[in-house]
Amino acid sequence: MSEVLRKDIFRFSSDLPVQQGFYCLCKTKPENPQFYLPNLLVTATQLNSRLPAYFADSIVSQELFDSIEDGDIGIVNNGNMLRVILSRRANHNTVLVTERCNNSCMFCSQPPKAGNDDWLLNQSALAIASFSLNGVVGVSGGEPLLYGEDFLHFLDFIIENSPDTALHVLTNGRKFADVSFTQQMKERSDKIKITFGIPLYSSRASVHDYLVGSEGAFDETVRGLINAGNSGINIELRVIPTQANYTDLDDIVEFAGRVFSNINQISLMGLESIGWARKNWSSIFIEHDKYSEQILSAVDTAHRSGIPLTIFNYPLCHLPERAWGFATKSISDWKNYYPKECDECTQKSSCAGYFSSSKGRFHQPPRPII
Secondary structure (H helix, E strand, O other): OOOOOOOEEEEEEEOOOOOOEEEEOOOOOOOOOOOOOEEEEEEOOOOOOOOOOOOOOEEEOHHHHHHOOOOOOEEOOOOOOOEEEEOOOOOEEEOOOOOOOOOOOOOOOOOOOHHHHHHHHHHHHHHHHHOOOOOOOEEOOOHHHHOOOOHHHHHHHHHHHHOOEEEEEEEEOHHHHHHHHHHHHHHHOOOOOEEEEEEEEOOHHHHHHHHHHHOOHHHHHHHHHHHHHHHHOEEEEEEOOOOOOOHHHHHHHHHHHHHHHOOEEEEOOOOOOOHHHHHHHHHHHHHHHHHHHHHHHHHHHHHHOOOOOOEEEHHHOOOHHHHHHHHHOOOHHHEEEEEEEHOOOOHHOOOOOOOOOOOOOOOOOOOOOO
16 A cells, blocks of 8 residues: 655654754745744755754754755654654644543544643644744644633734634534633634634434543533534534444534534544544444435535535545535545555545555555546
8 A cells, every 4th residue: 555645754863862842944044033943954964064053953864855845843752753743735734732631532533641731732832833824724632622711822822923824723612611711712713714623423412422432521512512603703513423423414414504603614524543443443433335325415404504514534435426526635645545546546636535544454445436
């Protein structure tokens, strides 16, 4: 099977150990360095001269040098490894601001941890400001809104220092059950383009709470969706079909159309075989062919409700043909691949392909569309 479309982890060499942390990556002298983050010089060959003072350190990697643009953001984790987290060549950019969460979803791709990781929020704010993208950056966790007031300060920093950057925040929405917090968030959303991706996995509390592993989560999420929508906050409603809820897809869409406001999009998300999804795979995964009719019914209900519906993370050959027009190329390029069988497919250029994590026992073979 082929490699991912864009590599994000690289090895490098350096004269001395490079301190762990976030860096602004530079191939040349920064034209207008803001120094939100230390500047790290990336070269293809060893330096023969003294390192200029505006660089905190330098590393050597031909592969990394060829893969980045000036101003990309990377993290040196340990030893001689660097991960590029914000790239101008990427199809999606996302920062992780916490690994803590008040849900324990059966398919969580980033299983929660209990330790204090506030530094991630602070460093992510500096990274976004340094990257200064005139586009969208995702904000993920864990549950970002667990920060409460600190998350509002995070937004204030972005508004002041990177106002052209739009944000897409993945959250379980439970914090929006707090009316005061929702009002404060609305004030920020009037100053920056921001959308909140909030999942609702069923119109039944028992099913939603089962899938997210938290009793009472449905009630808080629904109240949060109502508060946020009524306040005019932009919402993308997310649904991941599983064995427990695939028969509910139509009901979820109808429920959203009747109960919530300001739902700008409903996103049907294919299950990713990573994190806790792997250990729970046999009890949550359902083959795509087995709920084709439910997908089409949800599409029709969304149309009647006047809410745009988009299908993410599904190879086209695993969807009914009538749903192809709603599917999008969605998988982040650093974890996206196409098996060799896809080379023969006439729809490859329009297809989302596969998660690289699906290789092996989680893989559903493609059926090239000729």
